[in-house]
Amino acid sequence: MSAAGWFVVLLAVLAANVPFANQRLFAVLPLGAVKKSAWIRLAELIALYFAVGALGFMLEARAGNRFEQGWQFYAITFCLFLVFAFPGFTFQYLVRRR
Template identity: 80%
Template sequence: MSAAGWFIVLLALVGANLPFLNQRIFAAVPLKAVKKSAWIRIAELIVLYFVVGAFGFLLEARAGNRFEQGWQFYAITFALFIVFSFPGFTFQYLVKRR
């Protein structure tokens, strides 16, 4: 696997955990509420999936060998993105704070 492939995997790992590790929308826009709701986190997760996917598509096209993908590819990569978000989900919802 090339360096660009590993970069996309690392970017997906960071992007999948970003909604769970802070109380700002896309880590930039503060909310007036104290905590983000789960629906906002899910919406952020979906948007970040498409952002990381577009970046990966751009890198693949730049390399010169862009391949057509079917719905199976997108279903599997979205499931992998959800699995990548597990550490952030665990930190946000399952770790007890004192």
């Protein structure tokens, strides 16, 4: 696997955990005193999935031929993105705070 492939995988791991790491939208825009709901986190997760996917396609196109993908590819990569988000989800919702 090339360095660009590993870069996309590591970026996906980081991007999948961003919605759960803080109370800001995309880790940049403050939402005020309001706590982010699960729906906002899910929408943010989907948007970051498409952003990482677009970067992956761009890197693939620069490296050579870009391969066409079917729906199976997107279903599997989205499920993998959800697996990557598990540490952030666990930290946000399952860890007890005193």
